[in-house]
Amino acid sequence: MDERVEKSHGLILILDFGSQYSHLIARRVRDASVFCELVAHDISAEKIKALNPKGLILSGGPASVYEKDAPHLSPGVLDLEIPVLGICYGLQEITRTLGGSVVAHEKKEYGYAQLTVSSLGKEALFIDLEDDFSVWMSHGDKIDQLPEGFVDCGTTANTEHAAVANVDRKIYGLQFHPEVTHTKFGTHILSNFVHEICHCVGDWSMKNFIEEATEEIRKMVGGERVIGAVSGGVDSTVAAVLMKKAIGDQFQAVFVNNGVLRKDEDTEVQNRMRDKCGVHLTYVDASEEFLAKLAGVTEPETKRKIIGNTFIEIFEREAKASGAKFLLQGTLYPDVIESVSHKGPSATIKTHHNVGGLPERMNLKLVEPLRLLFKDEVRTLGLILGIEEDSIYRHPFPGPGLSIRILGEITRERLSVLKEADSIFIHELREAGLYRKIGQAFAVLLPCKAVGVMGDFRTYEEVIALRAVETTDYMTAHWFNLPYDLLQRVSTRIVNEIRGVNRVTYDITSKPPGTIEWE
Numbered sequence: 001m002d003e004r005v006e007k008s009h010g011l012i013l014i015l016d017f018g019s020q021y022s023h024l025i026a027r028r029v030r031d032a033s034v035f036c037e038l039v040a041h042d043i044s045a046e047k048i049k050a051l052n053p054k055g056l057i058l059s060g061g062p063a064s065v066y067e068k069d070a071p072h073l074s075p076g077v078l079d080l081e082i083p084v085l086g087i088c089y090g091l092q093e094i095t096r097t098l099g100g101s102v103v104a105h106e107k108k109e110y111g112y113a114q115l116t117v118s119s120l121g122k123e124a125l126f127i128d129l130e131d132d133f134s135v136w137m138s139h140g141d142k143i144d145q146l147p148e149g150f151v152d153c154g155t156t157a158n159t160e161h162a163a164v165a166n167v168d169r170k171i172y173g174l175q176f177h178p179e180v181t182h183t184k185f186g187t188h189i190l191s192n193f194v195h196e197i198c199h200c201v202g203d204w205s206m207k208n209f210i211e212e213a214t215e216e217i218r219k220m221v222g223g224e225r226v227i228g229a230v231s232g233g234v235d236s237t238v239a240a241v242l243m244k245k246a247i248g249d250q251f252q253a254v255f256v257n258n259g260v261l262r263k264d265e266d267t268e269v270q271n272r273m274r275d276k277c278g279v280h281l282t283y284v285d286a287s288e289e290f291l292a293k294l295a296g297v298t299e300p301e302t303k304r305k306i307i308g309n310t311f312i313e314i315f316e317r318e319a320k321a322s323g324a325k326f327l328l329q330g331t332l333y334p335d336v337i338e339s340v341s342h343k344g345p346s347a348t349i350k351t352h353h354n355v356g357g358l359p360e361r362m363n364l365k366l367v368e369p370l371r372l373l374f375k376d377e378v379r380t381l382g383l384i385l386g387i388e389e390d391s392i393y394r395h396p397f398p399g400p401g402l403s404i405r406i407l408g409e410i411t412r413e414r415l416s417v418l419k420e421a422d423s424i425f426i427h428e429l430r431e432a433g434l435y436r437k438i439g440q441a442f443a444v445l446l447p448c449k450a451v452g453v454m455g456d457f458r459t460y461e462e463v464i465a466l467r468a469v470e471t472t473d474y475m476t477a478h479w480f481n482l483p484y485d486l487l488q489r490v491s492t493r494i495v496n497e498i499r500g501v502n503r504v505t506y507d508i509t510s511k512p513p514g515t516i517e518w519e
Contacts, residue, residue: 009035010054010200017041017061017071017089023334024179025057025087025190027374032191033202037372045076055083055198058090060177064104064141065089065096073097083170083198085125085190088139091164091173098147098171105142112182113137113156115163121153124165125172127192129185135162136182139175170197206381210242213369217246221326226251226367227319228328229311230281231399232269235330235370237391238382241277242369243328245385249280251328254318258307259287259294260401260410263419272391286314294403294410298447300519303403303410311399319364327364331371332378395440396474404519408447413500414462418445420498421464428490429468438480439471443494444507444518452502454495461502464494469516477511 012029016022016038029036041058048056056077063070078084078097086094092102115135117126135156143161146152153172154163164173172193178186194200226243230236230253243251253273257266266285274281293306319327370378382392398404402422406414422443429435444465452459466487471477491504507514 009204010198011051012036012055012057012194012198012200013043013048013051013053014038014057014059015041015043015073015077015090016059017093018063019060019087019089021177021179022059023374025059027376028179028187028190029057029194030204030374030377031187032194032200033204034194034200035204041071042074043077044074045080048077048082049080053082054200055085055194057193058084058086058093060088060090060138063089065092065102066141078169078171081169083193084172085193085197086171086173087179088175088177091175092141092143094171094173095143095147095150098150100147100150101144102141103144105140107158108140109137109156109158110139111137113158113162113176115154115156115176117154117163118152120151120165120167121163124153124167124197125163125174125189125192126153126185127196129188133184134182135176135178135184135186136180137176143175172197206377206384209373209377209381210245210384213242214246217243217367217369220367221247221250223250224325225323226326226328227322227324227364228253228330228367229315230255230269230273230279231397232265232272232391232394233330233397234375234378234382234392234394235332237273237277237387238378238385239328239330239370240273240279241382241385241387243367244277244279246369251280252322252324253279253281254315255281255283256311256314257283257285257287258311258401259290260307260403260406260415262397262402263423272388277387282318284314284318286310289314291410291412291415296409298408300404303519304400307400307403325365326367328367328369331368333370333372333374335371393436395435395438395442398517404517405442406445407518408445414445417462417498417500418443418464421445421494421501424493424497425466425490428486428493432483432486434480434482434486437470438468439474439477440516441466441468441480443467450503454502459502461500463503463505464501465505465507465518466490467507467516467518469511471511471516474516477516479508479510482506 012034014025014036022038026036026038073093095102112134114132116132146164149166150164152161153165156162159175162175176183178189228240230240240253255269270283273279290310293310297303379392402418403410406418425443429441444467446463446465448463449460450463468480468482469477470480487506494501494504
């Protein structure tokens with residue numbers, strides 16, 4: 001954990017019992033301008049005391065508290081005299097720990113329910129809320145008997161103990177999920193807990209973060225040089241601009257053209273980083289080297305390895321020449337959470353964030369200024385730093401680039417075709433005002449040809465597939481329902497303007513069962 005941040009802001013700890021919504025709890029708390037961190041459910045009472053949090057939130061989870069291998073709180077956690085909020089499983093764990101009972105519910109409850117708030121509830125979690133409102137339930141167990149000192153604050157038709165409290169001990173519980181958007185006043189409820197009950201100041205903001213991060217970076221690197229790879233993506237761009245603000249030209253950004261970038265991307269990234277953001281940028285055009293190694297390769301994993309290994313070789317040369325002692329990485333908070341779930345790590349550092357093991361190979365010390373932030377916080381940070389919106393809200397682009405969107409062999413001709421088709425598609429999405437509503441959109445060049453008729457001639461040419469999905473976490477995604485007139489316009493332009501293409505298709509597969517990328 002980052003002790004500097006914990007000491008300068010009121011901290012809320014979220015103890016994770018394996019809920020799919022745990023990250024959402026953290027996001028909602030930070031939306032209330034309160035700093036929070038996700039930790040393992042079995043964190044010791046001693047460690048919690050040392051961290052000195054303002055409050056604890058116990059997440060939901062898939063287990064039943066009465067099962068043999070169910071996850072439980074460490075001894076003494078509920079005796080620390082710190083405000084506690086248990087959500088779903090978290091409430092049931094509080095009940096079990098303090099002497100109440102939890103049993104299997106004859107009527108399982110999944111979906112919407114109408115919560116009726118008691119007068120006591122209006123004085124605590126439900127301050128300034130309506131007496132009745134819809135909440136989202138997802139449980140198969142119920143509290144059969146409350147622990148001593150607890151009373152009901154809210155009920156539903158199917159759940160007697162939908163919201164409970166021990167006001168004297170400042171321990172509260174909700175059987176429903178306030179962190180999901182389905183619960184009408186969920187964000188307000190969590191805000192009431194962290195502000196009214198835990199008395200957090202609410203000073204967590206990206207504006208404050210900039211000041212703290214720049215100070216910490218300067219203290220960490222001193223007068224040494226820092227090097228970092230930039231791709232034009234949101235994370236690396238924001239990290240680079242923040243580093244430039246902190247240490248100026250002590251930071252050297254390296255942008256490697258791997259030959260499989262999107263149309264005009266090499267020029268756009270240089271213009272944005274060097275001219276608009278003032279970052280000290282080294283541009284390495286290694287497109288010929290990459291394309292030569294990719295020639296004749298059709299297997300997607302081999303493409304990835306070639307591009308990854310070649311990038312490491314090139315970046316290693318640049319780093320050694322720079323004399324840098326530190327390596328900048330754009331690691332985000334979801335990438336570094338370790339061992340928070342009783343089922344194992346909920347997230348680990350992704351390979352592409354670790355630049356293929358470069359820190360170990362080159363004996364560089366890591367600088368990770370964004371490691372406490374979620375993606376939307378990084379975007380907010382970028383806007384405050386003055387980075388243009390088009391860059392901040394840019395769709396994700398894979399490290400292997402267009403190589404895994406050209407199914408089959410990569411040739412200069414096929415690469416040119418895909419660049420043009422992708423450019424047309426993205427341009428039309430922007431013109432239609434849809435780009436920001438879509439999580440990711442791109443074109444794919446298929447490894448087959450199709451018969452067509454153009455003018456009076458029979459053709460046998462390439463096929464383009466279009467892909468657009470809506471998603472929040474990229475773990476699941478649903479194909480985006482594009483208007484027919486837009487699809488027609490994109491298809492017409494691609495076939496008419498790009499020599500060698502006579503057919504366009506639209507991918508309507510969700511994830512799962514498919515993946516977002518084709519390779």
